[in-house]
Amino acid sequence: MPSDLYLGVDGGQSTTVAVLLSADGAIVGTGVGGPANHIHEPGGVSRIKKSIRDAVGGALRSAGVEKWEVLQSYFGMTGSSPEMESLCREALPDLPIMLGHDSEIALMSTTLGGPGLAVIGGTGSVAIARDGDGRTVRAGGWGYLMGDEGSAYWIALRALEQIAMAADGRVEPTPMLEYSAQILKVDPDAEAIHRLLYGKGVARVDLARISEGVWRAASDGDQPAADILREAGVLLGMLGGHVIAELGVSAEHVVVGMVGGVFRAEPFVREAFSEVVQGVASRAKIVYPRVPASVAAGLLAMQSMGKGLSVDSLLNLEVAAAQHKDLKR
Numbered sequence: 341m342p343s344d345l346y347l348g349v350d351g352g353q354s355t356t357v358a359v360l361l362s363a364d365g366a367i368v369g370t371g372v373g374g375p376a377n378h379i380h381e382p383g384g385v386s387r388i389k390k391s392i393r394d395a396v397g398g399a400l401r402s403a404g405v406e407k408w409e410v411l412q413s414y415f416g417m418t419g420s421s422p423e424m425e426s427l428c429r430e431a432l433p434d435l436p437i438m439l440g441h442d443s444e445i446a447l448m449s450t451t452l453g454g455p456g457l458a459v460i461g462g463t464g465s466v467a468i469a470r471d472g473d474g475r476t477v478r479a480g481g482w483g484y485l486m487g488d489e490g491s492a493y494w495i496a497l498r499a500l501e502q503i504a505m506a507a508d509g510r511v512e513p514t515p516m517l518e519y520s521a522q523i524l525k526v527d528p529d530a531e532a533i534h535r536l537l538y539g540k541g542v543a544r545v546d547l548a549r550i551s552e553g554v555w556r557a558a559s560d561g562d563q564p565a566a567d568i569l570r571e572a573g574v575l576l577g578m579l580g581g582h583v584i585a586e587l588g589v590s591a592e593h594v595v596v597g598m599v600g601g602v603f604r605a606e607p608f609v610r611e612a613f614s615e616v617v618q619g620v621a622s623r624a625k626i627v628y629p630r631v632p633a634s635v636a637a638g639l640l641a642m643q644s645m646g647k648g649l650s651v652d653s654l655l656n657l658e659v660a661a662a663q664h665k666d667l668k669r
Contacts, residue, residue: 356394459576462601492602520533555604
């Protein structure tokens with residue numbers, strides 16, 4: 341086993357993924373845990389600690405190494421804050437830890453360290469851009485009460501509005517009702533969904549999964565569902581267009597990464613997103629991430645120690661990550 345190991349952790353709103361990289365960029369261990377978000381929710385602290393311990397412990401066990409063999413780690417966490425950093429250090433006191441925002445690992449997953457930008461359309465939404473001189477601009481990331489426009493959670497709320505209006509007879513019925521009910525595991529009835537939401541309640545990450553039903557309805561030809569997804573694409577495109585303009589790279593061949601599950605809603609989100617972004621930067625190259633966020637976090641751990649990979653090693657890592665069953669983009 342190589343002596344220099346670098347740990348990357350992607351602490352997301354649905355899962356936490358950890359990956360161990362060797363100094364030459366080989367993936368030597370992976371682990372998966374639960375959600376690592378919303379530290380101030382009831383049970384949030386214990387949930388996050390368990391998630392990161394499960395993920396990191398799994399990566400160490402799969403590699404057959406101990407914590408002291410990790411030279412550096414980078415934790416890309418939703419809601420990065422001093423409180424989150426303290427929590428991570430408490431959960432893993434013997435591990436060298438750097439904490440960063442999940443937008444940083446999204447950017448690295450897209451550019452592998454080069455200039456460009458990433459727009460995250462997951463449970464929440466945020467955009468980040470960096471030019472060749474290292475100047476950085478970020479927009480969005482204000483959370484579900486003040487922002488997250490175009491996110492899976494935002495899509496879910498728009499779908500629920502349509503379901504409620506259809507139940508009143510104000511608009512035509514939509515298959516989003518049936519798909520949402522399947523996801524929430526209730527009867528296909530607006531009242532049943534209402535009772536669940538206002539009775540037992542539904543976690544935001546679970547509610548955001550309704551966005552999958554919106555895509556299915558749109559794919560079936562439901563116009564309201566398609567309109568919701570296109571509007572999400574426009575809003576995410578506006579985030580990307582804003583950071584491009586702020587950074588002053590609209591005339592360049594800027595790389596724009598589409599990161600997160602919302603962008604899997606082809607073609608509705610991507611087409612609208614691309615149109616808005618290329619309206620600001622006509623030469624923008626719109627791409628999906630090259631490596632998963634957890635691998636990107638590992639690269640940031642290496643970078644923090646002044647280490648880097650050759651072009652060939654990066655390409656090999658990209659191929660290996662795409663073939664790994666425990667890693668997702």
